[in-house]
Amino acid sequence: MLNLPNILTAIRILLIPIFGYCLFVEKYIAAAILFLAGGITDILDGHIARKYNLVTSFGKLADPLADKLMQLTALAILTFLGKIELIVLILILAKEFLMILGSVLLYKRKNFVVSANWYGKLATVIFYLAIVLIIFNSPYGHVFIIAAVLFALFAFIMYARNFKKINKSLNH
Secondary structure (H helix, E strand, C coil): CCCHHHHHHHHHHHHHHHHHHHHHCCCHHHHHHHHHHHHHHHHHHHHHHHHCCCCCHHHHHHHHHHHHHHHHHHHHHHHHCCCCCHHHHHHHHHHHHHHHHHHHHHHHHHCCCCCCCHHHHHHHHHHHHHHHHHHCCCCCHHHHHHHHHHHHHHHHHHHHHHHHHHHHHHHC
């Protein structure tokens, strides 16, 4: 279903390769603007979808996918540029892979779409802040990236607990 929130999500997905290119060639101001534009469209699409009852299955799947692709693109390029340690990228890739796998399993089994929770959203906000700080070589960027990884791992633990609970309830 094509509606404003889904269009905003699609725009965010289209921004990812442009953002990635700008970051890779070290056009940091352009990269930061595109990255923040992605974050703003994320906030807007969720708000509009909930306020005007425009929540769709596409949005529930594509919105977090767009977030993950934007974050992973940033982390991969910043790792390649030597601005972030490889372990950060590995941990987040593993977490995202396991969460996507769990979501796909629930969706395939019972057409159940897992929605985002507040701790996942908080981790995303901290990641956005950390990435912008790291892009501009702020001394606080690494503190925020550690906090973002910790919140992301906490979100994963909570997701795993919910997955187990949902999976159990779907079996009955």
